[in-house]
Amino acid sequence: QSVLTQPPSVSGPPGQGVIISCSGSSSNIGTKTVNWYQQAPGAAPKLLMYKNDQRPSGVPDRFSGSKSGTSASLAISGLQSEDEADYYCAAWDAILNRVIFGGGTKLTVL
Amino acid sequence: QVHLVESGGGAVQPGGSLRLSCRASGFTLKTYAMHWVRQAPGEGPEWVGYIWHDGSNTYYADSVKGRFTMSRDNSENMFFLQMTSLRVEDTAVYYCARDPPGSGWALESWGQGTLVTVSS
Numbered sequence: 001q002s003v004l005t006q007p008p009s010v011s012g013p014p015g016q017g018v019i020i021s022c023s024g025s026s027s028n029i030g031t032k033t034v035n036w037y038q039q040a041p042g043a044a045p046k047l048l049m050y051k052n053d054q055r056p057s058g059v060p061d062r063f064s065g066s067k068s069g070t071s072a073s074l075a076i077s078g079l080q081s082e083d084e085a086d087y088y089c090a091a092w093d094a095i096l097n098r099v100i101f102g103g104g105t106k107l108t109v110l
Numbered sequence: 111q112v113h114l115v116e117s118g119g120g121a122v123q124p125g126g127s128l129r130l131s132c133r134a135s136g137f138t139l140k141t142y143a144m145h146w147v148r149q150a151p152g153e154g155p156e157w158v159g160y161i162w163h164d165g166s167n168t169y170y171a172d173s174v175k176g177r178f179t180m181s182r183d184n185s186e187n188m189f190f191l192q193m194t195s196l197r198v199e200d201t202a203v204y205y206c207a208r209d210p211p212g213s214g215w216a217l218e219s220w221g222q223g224t225l226v227t228v229s230s
Contacts, residue, residue, distance in 0.1 A: 002154070023152055029214040033214035037155070044205055044223055045147075058120035088154055092215045097172055099145070099215050 004102035009107040015077065017077040020105045022089030024070050030089050034072040036065060037088045039104075043084060044045050045088065049074060079109050112136045112219045114206050119224030125197050130224060131182070132189040132206030135137040138162065140184035146191050148189055148202035148226075156202070160209065174200075196228045 005023040012018045022034065036049035047056050049065040052072065064075045072089055087104040118130040132144070146158035159170040161180045168180050179192040189206055203225050209216035 035214065035216045037217070040157075044220040045217070046220070047216055047218050050218070051214045056218065074169075084153070090155075090157075090215075090217075099167055101135070101155050101157065104154040110192075 002103040003093060003096070003100045006087075006089060006102040006105045008103070009106045009108065011110055012079050014079050014081065016079055017075060018079065018107065020074045020076075020084055020087050020089075020107070022072045022074070022102050024072075024091060024100075026070060027066045027095040028068065028070075029072055030052065030070040031094055032092045034065070035090045036072075036074045037090065039086045039088065041085075048087070062102040076107070081109050083107060084109050112208070114208065114219055114221035116204060116206050116221045116224040118174040119204060119226045121151055121229065123230055124196060124198055124228055125193070126228070127194045128196065128226060129179045130193065130204055130206075130226070132191075132221060134187040134189065134208070135209075139182070139187045139189070139208075141211065143211075143217075144180075144182060144189045145207045146178075146180065146204060147207055147217065147220075148200075149223075150199075150202040153202075155205075157230055158204070160215075161189070165209070166182045194225070196226075198228050200226060200228060201228045 033051040034094040037045040038048045039045040053065040113135045145160040177195045203223040205223045207220045
């Protein structure tokens with residue numbers, strides 16, 4: 001069981017939006033920044049969002065991140081078929097002294 | 111262009127050892143902390159450990175502490191993971207990833223991964 005909790009799956013039709021949640025605790029999300037990764041089948045994870053709400057160069061502004069208390073969210077608007085992937089949140093845990101990943105959320109574009 | 115290439119994976123029996131390498135190109139390795147992350151078949155990523163930019167400090171996941179050792183050679187743009195006492199549950203694709211200063215442990219670039227299979 002992951003220290004960071006994500007819904008196993010989310011889905012939405014093309015053009016609509018979805019939100020993926022990530023719940024943690026005071027030792028990780030509560031005091032550290034959250035990063036998000038996108039992983040297409042057979043590929044390495046790709047950094048999608050860092051420091052809660054910062055998009056790396058090349059990531060469309062359809063993707064946005066936020067954090068409140070011990071939870072974080074990744075919002076994806078204007079869903080496209082190429083958004084189908086697994087999404088993982090991650091953060092440093094100050095008690096465990098390690099990077100922790102959420103269990104992942106599979107996004108299906110219907 | 112940033113490029114990370116892992117090598118050294120393969121099949122090994124339980125109790126055996128392997129040394130993974132990560133060759134960096136397109137950037138100056140000494141500026142970046144570096145991480146190893148692994149992913150077992152059908153599972154999510156599991157962080158293995160990381161090493162500071164100058165090699166002065168390392169952190170490991172509990173699952174590998176005492177068995178795995180990270181090192182780096184900034185002059186050669188290389189990063190390593192020495193794995194000993196391997197277990198079946200260490201079977202995974204192993205990725206190296208770079209972590210820019212001040213990024214909040216964001217793994218900005220990843221290699222393509224190298225497969226380690228531990229089986230008798």
